[in-house]
Amino acid sequence: xxxxxxxxxxxxxxxxxxxxxxxxxxxxxxxxxxxxxxxxxxxxxxxxxxxxxxxxxxxxxxxxxxxxxxxxxxxxxxxxxxxxxxxxxxxxxxxxxxxxxxxxxxxxxxxxxxxxxxxxxxxxxxxxxxxxxxxxxxxxxxxxxxxxxxxxxxxxxxxxxxxxxxxxxxxxxxxxxxxxxxxxxxxxxxxxxxxxxxxxxxxxxxxxxxxxxxxxxxxxxxxxx
Amino acid sequence: xxxxxxxxxxxxxxxxxxxxxxxxxxxxxxxxxxxxxxxxxxxxxxxxxxxxxxxxxxxxxxxxxxxxxxxxxxxxxxxxxxxxxxxxxxxxxxxxxxxxxxxxxxxxxxxxxxxxxxxxxxxxxxxxxxxxxxxxxxxxxxxxxxxxxxxxxxxxxxxxxxxxxxxxxxxxxxxxxxxxxxxxxxxxxxxxxxxxxxxxxxxxxxxxxxxxxxxxxxxxxxxxxxxxxx
Numbered sequence: 001x002x003x004x005x006x007x008x009x010x011x012x013x014x015x016x017x018x019x020x021x022x023x024x025x026x027x028x029x030x031x032x033x034x035x036x037x038x039x040x041x042x043x044x045x046x047x048x049x050x051x052x053x054x055x056x057x058x059x060x061x062x063x064x065x066x067x068x069x070x071x072x073x074x075x076x077x078x079x080x081x082x083x084x085x086x087x088x089x090x091x092x093x094x095x096x097x098x099x100x101x102x103x104x105x106x107x108x109x110x111x112x113x114x115x116x117x118x119x120x121x122x123x124x125x126x127x128x129x130x131x132x133x134x135x136x137x138x139x140x141x142x143x144x145x146x147x148x149x150x151x152x153x154x155x156x157x158x159x160x161x162x163x164x165x166x167x168x169x170x171x172x173x174x175x176x177x178x179x180x181x182x183x184x185x186x187x188x189x190x191x192x193x194x195x196x197x198x199x200x201x202x203x204x205x206x207x208x209x210x211x212x213x214x215x216x217x218x219x220x221x222x223x224x225x
Numbered sequence: 226x227x228x229x230x231x232x233x234x235x236x237x238x239x240x241x242x243x244x245x246x247x248x249x250x251x252x253x254x255x256x257x258x259x260x261x262x263x264x265x266x267x268x269x270x271x272x273x274x275x276x277x278x279x280x281x282x283x284x285x286x287x288x289x290x291x292x293x294x295x296x297x298x299x300x301x302x303x304x305x306x307x308x309x310x311x312x313x314x315x316x317x318x319x320x321x322x323x324x325x326x327x328x329x330x331x332x333x334x335x336x337x338x339x340x341x342x343x344x345x346x347x348x349x350x351x352x353x354x355x356x357x358x359x360x361x362x363x364x365x366x367x368x369x370x371x372x373x374x375x376x377x378x379x380x381x382x383x384x385x386x387x388x389x390x391x392x393x394x395x396x397x398x399x400x401x402x403x404x405x406x407x408x409x410x411x412x413x414x415x416x417x418x419x420x421x422x423x424x425x426x427x428x429x430x431x432x433x434x435x436x437x438x439x440x441x442x443x444x445x446x447x448x449x450x451x452x453x454x455x
Contacts, residue, residue, distance in 0.1 A: 062437040063430040064398035066409060071430065074416065075423035161289070168291030172402065183297050192302035200290040207289035
């Protein structure tokens with residue numbers, strides 16, 4: 001066991017953790033909106049809109065995240081037309097490509113989580129709102145969404161942890177996140193176990209924090225049924 | 226389409242064998258995972274605190290650390306660890322482990338952690354009366370587990386195991402970083418030599434979708450078979 005290496009690599013790895021956290025928070029932020037949007041589409045009665053939203057979540061949940069990143073980072077640059085538009089400013093950066101891929105991926109999972117949360121809301125609650133003369137829009141924003149958020153907290157907590165692990169794939173498109181830096185240190189020192197303990201420890205610590213924050217929120221927003 | 230032709234002109238046959246490799250790695254990893262689950266599920270359900278701790282340590286660490294990091298640990302540390310063990314037995318030559326073995330071991334350990342959780346949940350949700358009834362009837366421990374608990378447990382575990390299978394199948398794409406020629410690696414090679422990454426990565430996505438679709442259909446059949454009588 002090489003403790004010196006563990007101590008000297010810690011600051012480097014902690015610096016890289018910042019990149020991981022940035023990727024995670026950006027993709028979760030955009031992914032939540034995307035997921036909510038597609039969950040609403042899934043609840044739509046129009047069969048085409050419904051199928052479209054289902055297709056989106058099926059494709060992104062059925063293929064590995066690595067393929068999605070590679071298509072966006074290596075694949076989209078191949079289209080000549082894209083290079084001439086303003087989108088190219090975003091798509092030539094691996095950082096934004098990773099965020100786009102993570103957003104689309106987590107959006108698909110989030111839409112499924114939110115959809116099932118919306119569907120488990122008891123019809124009686126919506127009917128109660130209607131009989132009180134509340135408009136459909138207000139019922140949706142003030143009654144359905146808050147209940148759905150509460151219902152989906154445990155599943156969404158898992159999704160956050162999965163996404164945190166998913167950000168490690170950013171290292172495959174040249175980004176130096178926690179896993180990228182860990183791999184770099186391993187391949188230069190050939191001490192995989194020491195680096196794994198430190199980097200793995202940082203990941204576990206983040207998992208621990210996310211897990212407890214979600215637990216706290218669940219407790220805070222729990223209601224008597 | 227000529228890019229996908231079989232033979233020397235296209236990448237059809239290469240991608241076909243790569244798909245077979247992905248399936249082979251997934252199945253091996255799943256079996257390795259079952260082996261680990263077989264060891265760690267009893268530990269997690271044990272009465273002894275120390276054994277519980279060992280079981281929980283395994284599942285928490287593996288499920289809290291990115292798959293890619295575990296693969297790097299195996300890729301860079303695998304042959305070192307084997308050589309260390311070999312040196313104890315007096316063998317000092319360089320040993321290189323095959324990418325297939327490293328890959329399926331790494332993915333297997335990951336899928337084992339998920340399988341362990343599934344089995345633990347399934348066993349815990351079996352009615353306590355079943356264990357007691359088996360004991361009262363004087364069935365030995367072995368018979369209790371294989372004839373009474375296991376069949377009931379499988380019915381509960383199969384839907385969740387199908388999720389583990391999907392995760393395992395998708396995780397195999399990560400082994401491409403170690404150079405094992407499965408779908409992802411083959412697409413990378415093809416994309417590099419034809420300069421057509423969009424087509425080949427999209428095709429890889431289609432192959433993965435096909436694999437997940439077919440395996441879902443098969444698992445659904447299995448599910449129906451094991452829930453006979455319910």
